[in-house]
Every structure is written in structure tokens, then in C-alpha cells.
Amino acid sequence: MIKNLLAIVFGLVSLSSIGQPNGDAYKKGLELIKKEKFKEALAVFSQVIGEDPRNKEAYNQRGFTKNQLEDFYGAIGDYNFAIDLDSTYGVALNNRGEAKFNLGDDVGAIEDFDRAIRHDNKMAEAYSNRGFAKYNLEDLQGALFDFSKAIELDPSDPDKFFNRAVVKAELEEYISAIDDYNKSISLDGSDPEAYNFRGVAKFNVDQVEEALQDYNKAIELDPEDPIKYENRALAMSTLDDYEGALADYDKSLELYPGDPDTHNLRGVVKYNLKDNDGAILDYDAAIELDPYNPVYYDNRALAKAAGEDYKGAIQDYSYSIELFPTDPETFHQRGLAKITLGDNYDGCLDLNTAVELGSEDARKSIKEHCK
Numbered sequence: 460m461i462k463n464l465l466a467i468v469f470g471l472v473s474l475s476s477i478g479q480p481n482g483d484a485y486k487k488g489l490e491l492i493k494k495e496k497f498k499e500a501l502a503v504f505s506q507v508i509g510e511d512p513r514n515k516e517a518y519n520q521r522g523f524t525k526n527q528l529e530d531f532y533g534a535i536g537d538y539n540f541a542i543d544l545d546s547t548y549g550v551a552l553n554n555r556g557e558a559k560f561n562l563g564d565d566v567g568a569i570e571d572f573d574r575a576i577r578h579d580n581k582m583a584e585a586y587s588n589r590g591f592a593k594y595n596l597e598d599l600q601g602a603l604f605d606f607s608k609a610i611e612l613d614p615s616d617p618d619k620f621f622n623r624a625v626v627k628a629e630l631e632e633y634i635s636a637i638d639d640y641n642k643s644i645s646l647d648g649s650d651p652e653a654y655n656f657r658g659v660a661k662f663n664v665d666q667v668e669e670a671l672q673d674y675n676k677a678i679e680l681d682p683e684d685p686i687k688y689e690n691r692a693l694a695m696s697t698l699d700d701y702e703g704a705l706a707d708y709d710k711s712l713e714l715y716p717g718d719p720d721t722h723n724l725r726g727v728v729k730y731n732l733k734d735n736d737g738a739i740l741d742y743d744a745a746i747e748l749d750p751y752n753p754v755y756y757d758n759r760a761l762a763k764a765a766g767e768d769y770k771g772a773i774q775d776y777s778y779s780i781e782l783f784p785t786d787p788e789t790f791h792q793r794g795l796a797k798i799t800l801g802d803n804y805d806g807c808l809d810l811n812t813a814v815e816l817g818s819e820d821a822r823k824s825i826k827e828h829c830k
Contacts, residue, residue, distance in 0.1 A: 482507060488520055497524045515544040519551045526558050534558040549579035557588055565592040583612035587619060594626065602626050617646035621653055624660070633660045651681035658690060667697050685714040689721055696728055704728045719748035723755050730762050738762040753779040757789055760796075769796045787816035791824065798828050 484507050491500035504521035507514060522537030538555035541548055556571030572589035575582055590605030606623035613619060624639035640657035643650070658673030674691035681687060692707035708725035712718070726741030742759035749755065760775035776793035779786070794809030807829035813821030 482510070484510075485514075485517060485520075488517075488524075492520070492524065492527075495527075497527045500524045501528070513544060515541040515548055515551070518544070519548070519554060522551070522554060522558070526554065526561070529561075531558045531561045547578045549575040549582055549585070552578065553582060553585045553588060556585075556592075560588065560592055560595075565595045568592045569596075581612055583609045583616075583619075586612065587622070590622065590626075599626055599630055603630070615646065617643040617650065617653070620646070621650070621656070625656065628656070628660050628663075631663075633664045636660045637664075649680065651677040651684070651687070654680065655684075655687050655690060658694070662690075662694060662697075667694050670694050671698070683714060685711040685718070685721070688714070689718075689724065692724065692728070696724075696731070701728050701732050705732070717748060719745040719752065719755070722748065723752075723758060726758060726762070730758070730765070735762045735766040739766075751782060753783040753786065753789070756782070757786075757792070760792065764792070764796055764799075769800050772796045773800075785816060787813040787818035787821060790816065791818050791821040794821070795824060795828075803828065 484503055488500045488503035488507065491497070491503060501521060501524045504517050504524065507517040508521065511517065518537045518541035522534040522541065525531075525534035525537060535555055535558045538551045538558065541551040542555065545551075552571045552575035556568040556575065559565075559571060560568040569589055569592045572585050572592065575585040576589070579585070586605045587609035590602040590609065593599075593601040593605060603623065603626045606619060606626060610616075610619045610623060620639045620643040624636040624643065627633075627636035627639060637657060637660045640653055640660065643653045644657070647653070654673045655677035658670040658677065661667075661670035661673060671691065671694045674687060674694060677687045678684075678691065688707040688711040692704040692711065695701070695704035695707065705725065705728050708721060708728060711721050712725065715721070722741045722745040726738040726745065729735075729738040729741060739759055739762045742755055742762065745752070745755045746759070756775040756779040760772040760779070763769070763775065764772040773793055773796045776789050776796065779789045780793070783789070790809045790813040794806040794813065797803075797806035797809060807825065810821045810825045810829060814825065
């Protein structure tokens with residue numbers, strides 16, 4: 460079983476006001492924002508608002524600082540003041556949409572991004588932010604449109620190509636996704652995620668050696684991410700480099716020992732290296748961490764059967780069937796294990812069930828074992 464190893468993290472970009480309202484205090488606040496001294500900036504913009512309570516830019520900037528401090532409701536309150544003062548204030552509408560997005564209100568966020576775009580249809584970040592919200596709502600085509608529009612307006616931003624590539628990959632448009640990852644990397648060759656995700660896209664179109672090169676670069680740039688080692692291990696396994704895969708799974712588990720899938724995949728590698736006992740230990744760990752995944756029991760059963768522990772294998776296949784009672788291969792393998800132990804009657808019943816569930820291999824086994 461090949462699992463999807465993508466971990467998508469999107470970051471919204473807030474727009475600050477370009478305008479420079481009166482006063483040195485406002486300019487000081489902007490400088491503090493640039494230095495990421497948000498608490499100090501908050502106090503400065505509060506002072507500006509106290510002196511000029513109709514200063515929409517100051518409300519917008521104070522909302523921005525609150526957003527950075529994760530006071531999203533407070534940020535929305537300030538954006539509301541700014542928008543009440545100017546209902547066409549696209550920057551504040553965009554920023555309020557971001558605060559709503561951060562609170563999980565994707566629908567409300569989209570409404571604000573829509574309004575921001577109506578008032579300023581050249582605002583690349585509003586399209587990009589709306590794309591994130593649509594992505595969360597599983598509107599992949601809508602997200603693709605918005606990320607494409609954001610790129611049209613701002614083709615110099617590597618993140619915009621990266622985000623569109625992620626959506627294309629989810630739509631299984633891998634070749635087109637690779638093109639976007641290429642553009643992202645050409646604009647910023649220091650982002651490990653771009654190499655990692657491009658590697659996943661290449662892997663999905665059977666460019667395994669090229670994917671391996673991308674994973675190498677991703678790990679070079681970010682050697683502390685367990686997912687990147689797991690991705691490279693999967694590529695190595697596909698190329699039958701089980702020793703290399705084993706080393707990468709070891710590293711992945713060193714960085715994050717609590718992932719059942721990594722234990723399971725390392726078990727598969729050990730099984731392919733004929734280390735059945737080692738494989739069983741990994742499957743044990745996977746099952747302890749997640750006792751409700753039938754694949755782990757199936758894999759442990761295979762390793763037990765390879766070590767001639769057919770009773771143990773039958774027990775694991777039975778656990779798997781309890782969790783997923785419509786998998787024909789599990790009935791097929793349990794039937795063969797029972798027949799190996801001389802229980803032809805129950806074994807053939809399992810083979811018949813496998814055939815009923817669609818297994819042609821089980822039909823062949825019936826001809827061989829069930830006279």
C-alpha cells in the first residue's frame with residue numbers, strides 16, 4: 460500500500476496599507492511591524508486611533524498586529540471599524556477575511572475576499588487567500604482558478620506556483636504540477652518543500668529516480684523532517700534498494716517514533732530483506748499505535764506465515780477481517796494458511812468467500828486445493 464505522504468501547510472499573507480496617514484507615530488508603528496515587534500506596534504496604533512478615531516489605516520494596521528498576535532476576534536473588530544469608515548477598503552476586507560480564515564470560518568472569509576476583489580481586482584493576495592479557503596472547502600477547481608489568477612497578477616512569487624502545484628497534484632494533474640514546482644524552484648531554490656512535493660509528483664508518474672534526486676535535495680535543505688526520509692525510503696524500496704530504505708525509515712522513526720505507518724513500512728522493507736522477526740516487531744509497534752488498521756494485521760500475518768507460524772497468521776487475518784470484512788485477498792490468504800495446516804474445509808470456505816468478493820487468484824487456488 461502506497462500512502463499519500465503529503466502534508467500541506469498553507470500560510471496566508473496579510474496586506475498592510477500602502478497609505479501613510481499623518482503623524483510620526485503611525486510611521487513608527489509600521490517600522491515596528493517590519494521588525495515583528497507586534498505588541499509594541501499595537502500600543503502605537505492604539506495611540507494613533509486615540510488621537511484620530513476616524514483613521515481607517517490605523518484600524519487596519521492595529522487589526523493586522525492583533526492578527527499576528529493571534530487575537531483574531533480583536534483583529535476582526537478593528538477591520539470592522541476600518542470597513543465602516545470606508546466600505547470599499549479592499550485591503551481591510553482582505554485582512555478581515557484572513558482573520559475569519561484563521562478562526563475556521565472559510566465561508567465568511569470567502570465573502571470578504573470576494574468583496575475585496577470586487578473593489579480591487581488586481582489584488583493578487585486576495586485571490587491567493589480565497590484559494591486557500593476554497594481548498595479547505597474541497598473546492599479544488601475553484602482554488603485552482605484563484606491560484607492561477609494570483610500568479611497572473613504576481614508571477615514573481617514562488618509560493619503561488621507551489622500552492623497551485625499542490626492543487627494540481629490533488630487533481631492528479633501531476634505533469635502540470637511538476638511544471639509549477641519547477642517554476643517555484645526556479646524562483647526560490649532554497650525551499651525544501653518544493654523539492655519534496657515535486658518528488659512526490661514525479662513518484663506518482665513513475666519518475667522514481669528523478670523523485671529520489673528531489674528527496675535528496677529536500678533532505679539536504681531540511682534534515683530534520685521525518686516525512687522526507689519516509690518519502691525517500693519509499694522511492695528506494697520501489698528501486699529495490701531495501702538497505703537504503705531501511706536506513707531512511709530508521710532515521711524517520713528516530714525523528715518521530717510515534718508514526719504507525721512508518722513502522723509498518725519499515726516492516727515491509729524488513730520482510731523483503733527476509734528479516735521476518737524484525738518485520739513482526741515493526742508490525743507489532745504499528746498495531747500498538749493504531750490497532751484499527753487492517754493492513755497492519757495483513758502484513759504481520761504474511762510475515763508470520765513466511766516464518767511458518769500459520770496459526771498466528773490465521774489469527775491476524777481474522778483480526779483484519781473483523782476490521783475490513785470485504786477484502787478478498789485477506790480471505791484468500793487465510794484460506795491458504797488454513798489449508799496448509801490441514802483444515803481444507805474451512806480453508807476452502809474462505810477461498811469461496813474470496814471468489815465471491817472478486818478474487819480471480821482465489822478461483823485458481825480453489826482449483827488447486829479444493830477438489
